[in-house]
Amino acid sequence: MGWRVSRELIVGFVFLGLLVCGLAVHYLLYSTPKEQNIQTLSRLTTFSSPSLSVAFYEPRLPSGNAMHPSYPSMPSLNKRGFIYAQ
Amino acid sequence: MHNNAFFHFLSLLLFKQKNKHIGAIFISVIIIFLLSSVLFISSSLQKSLQATLQNQPDFTISRLQAGRAVDTPTEWIEKIVQIDGVSAVTPRVYGRYFFAPNENSFLIVGVDFFDEQSNRSLQELMETTDLKSFFAMPSMLVGEGVQKFMSAHYYSDSFSFKLPNGSFKKVAIAQQLPSSTNLIANDMIVMPLELAKEIFAMEEESITDIALNVPNDAEWDTIVGKLHLLFYDAQVIDKREISKAYKSLYNYKGGLFLILYLITIITFMLILYQRYSMVYSAEKKEIGILRAIGWSIQDILKLKFYETLVIVISSFILGVVLAYIFVFIFDAPLLQEIFLGGENLANSVVFVPTIEFGILGSLFLFFALPFFASVLIPVWKIAVTPPKEAML
């Protein structure tokens, strides 16, 4: 009987170990064709700005307009207007 | 195997008094889960974005008038080509098209499909697309977000762009870009260069900007100087700046993250305080008993150290594994929106597994050290008082 509880601890750690192993396997074997698609597209467009609608370029200017980091020529993300208004 | 009995007893105490630990483990797992999910997402996005930068031109140059970006004349291209050390000078046409009723916007990118390289990339991307019909009539490739948006507005196989002169231009939707490109392509429309120019009503001799490469890093600064000499009204953007911007995007040392840290630190302190006082009252008796039957201070500290170690390690592993599954297998539902934003077009991206072991390691330390302190300090304080007093 005495070993029963001790075994629980072992089982617990074996379980955690398996979790970690599973994670490692997934991490190492993760295939990257999905990544390649993104690469191909960015090669095609020579354009890699993230398609996010969060204002991510920390606006240091007092105007507070979120600027697109890679293409500042584009209107700021928090301002709307027809592009051809320019 | 002299430690046999010790670990046996340790596991007895752990499992028979699990109620004592379950709360602390539960909250620790949640905290670790949240923090590591956020770290996983940000490092995955960072990595993917930095990887796409490899295909980016080293510089882009465009015309700036009165601080406003205006169309760049094509004649600049010929001048730039003549600078020594510059290669791959390409015109680019892109811009945002705003869909007025909802104020949603698409990023239209014009691509020169007659270029051999682009053609190959296109084929790679679109295994099934019939290229002939693609070029036969005005067609475009749309990102997933755009596709969803358009079909929600009943544009299932073509979309009519409103041109600045008031007329409409009907463009067929050839295919949707693979969803694995959502990170950069969700709101993107890829179409032939000339078509893009038409939609933006750009003049024949103008483009949005010019991309160029400078293979020799050492020459970068001189080239920038030369470009500015050549065009007084040019704005030159360097790839390094973009890289820097990507790094500060989702930087775990700033912004949103600091708030998150603050919240978790406060929560964590509360748990630790609760644990501290609990150790004091509840374990006083247990420690007193063990001391009275012949356990030394060292034995007690050893017991409590291992007890805490088991708790800390198991909650850390559980939290991290859960976060990994949540982010990289289920693609972080709910949390994703915070990172991607849904203001324009709702996006959903596939996260590529990325683990930054350094950050994970420091997370462990930041978690484990206070935890140990909050248990071992009161334990030590109890253990050094004469066991008689602890027992009463």
Add this chain to the structure above:
Amino acid sequence: MIEIENIHKIFNEKSSEPFEALKSITLHIAKNEAIILSGVSGSGKSTLLSLIASLDKPSSGKIVVDGELISKLPDLHASHYRAKSIGFIFQHFNLLEALSVEENIIAPLIPSRLDIITIKKQAQESMQRAGIAHKASQTIRELSGGEKQRCAIARALVTDPKLIICDEPTANLDKANSLKFIEILSTLKALGKTIIVATHDPIFDTLPFESRLIKMEDGRIVDE
């Protein structure tokens, strides 16, 4: 075996109201002797026992057990001394409530670095001697007072100590259980153990074995 020379115990020594619980106690106890400490509540019996068991240190004076000056032992040695030589049976049993009888009984042996098989064998023997072996895997919470008492006895015996110290062992027991306890004590005495019992239970006035009665009052020994 035990020489107690002129010990004083002052509680809250540094505060404004120090309390002298033991005043100049001198006592010699021979091997295999049975001592019954009696006295009213608050007379300092428990305090004296805890000093002998090295659970606390006297303010002055010395205690020598088997030639070892235990009143000045550093913690590691004091713990070792407690583990090896003392079997303490507490008034409130002081068992680990969440564990089973057997698990409580092996607790004193855990730091001994013996392997678990030996420890279990010893625990089994001592449970048999205390008459609790049939409840070995029962949790303490589910035991009656008498069973808890026997579990405490088994735990005190498991290290095979020379000295058994009992603090009001029968305070929470009924008559039948108290008599059973005395029976166990007499077998222990027969085994050559030295026994010290602090009590004010009159049942200890008539014992089936030879004993020495010591009366305490207000921190002093008043009658031998």
